[in-house]
Amino acid sequence: MTVRVQEAPFDLGAETNAFATGRSDAGAVVTFTGIVRDLARGDLDRMVIEHYPGMTERALEKIEADARARWDLRDCLIIHRYGAMGPGDMIMMVATASPHRADAFQAAEFLMDYLKSRAPFWKKEITSDGAEWVASKAEDEDALGRW
Amino acid sequence: MTVRVQEAPFDLGAETNAFATGRSDAGAVVTFTGIVRDLARGDLDRMVIEHYPGMTERALEKIEADARARWDLRDCLIIHRYGAMGPGDMIMMVATASPHRADAFQAAEFLMDYLKSRAPFWKKEITSDGAEWVASKAEDEDALGRW
């Protein structure tokens, strides 16, 4: 059960292998990875993520504890970066391990839904035209309704 | 869009990195990995997976094409092993990449549900007591009903 908030890049493959290797207590491992997308018009220079040190870790740990209370999880990992990133860079990942594939999938979706709307991160997109804070989506808030 | 059926182990981390790296066309990558679980009584010696060469690739390619028709996927990967494996070994993985996280999650679950019940693989568990073919679960067949 690990939560990491960091400026440095992480190695998705190494993290996934470390999480899943030799895990004979849990037949199902699910990962989600968020990647900086280029904008539709193709001119994203970089993305900057701001966060609220202290509250971020606290919020992620609460979300992770909620997921563990709801599903049969043998392990859980959340990594989220802050600072400047370019298109194609990995922003964050979650991983879940469970004896049941439905639990591993649902817990990973739950982690993502709550992380999106309840963990204090804010994205700013910087293009040649200037900088703009990304607006939250009603669908992200709505996604919480299903849990 | 890749389907691989192989006896050799695969490197989950390397496959995941190769799939996700630099993917600025799709902000969401989901992976599922199936791992050989030890039995409740802890005496699994090895698992042997039999398959139907020819039909296996055909079935997986159809499942993958169905997923691509239903969701906005930028890429899709299925790797499934056959032959002998021990507890903790990785059996298979799927990966999906989409601009939308809900699509990436749903497509990965769809691939798994269909792979479980429609791709010609059969598992045999070998313990000190002998060998037994794993019985299919009604819940796996039922899982198809939601799609």
Add this chain to the structure above:
Amino acid sequence: MIDVLYFAWVRERIGLPKEQVETNATTVGELVEELKAREERYEAAFADLSALRVAVDQDLTDFDAPLAGVREVAFFPPMTGG
């Protein structure tokens, strides 16, 4: 001549993975009846068709499927991959 394939416990019960069968059966169900009439081990393997699945030319189908023009029929238990 049709190639008939067996997998998993069906293969073990019948004792071979594949054989060529000369048949006049027009459906998979008729082919099963012919095989059952051959020997005890076929009778045992095909005793409960609800526990079996069938593929014709590598596509899943059911026991009503016609055999005209078919090259390959496979019998096996429900799949357990993933």
Add this chain to the structure above:
Amino acid sequence: MIDVLYFAWVRERIGLPKEQVETNATTVGELVEELKAREERYEAAFADLSALRVAVDQDLTDFDAPLAGVREVAFFPPMTGG
């Protein structure tokens, strides 16, 4: 004395990330009214409370939350992580 923190465009609009505020406000809402009365930039940042979120001692809450015993209040737009 309460530490008041601002993030994202709230921070940019007010022009600082953090300040200490001497206040007699008993709720977050009253604190917001005090801040708005100070200067135009606060008025601008807090113009539409439905576009803002608030955390008290690092837990998300709402504008009715009491301030008794509170050390830290943070204002920010809806989160956009992930």
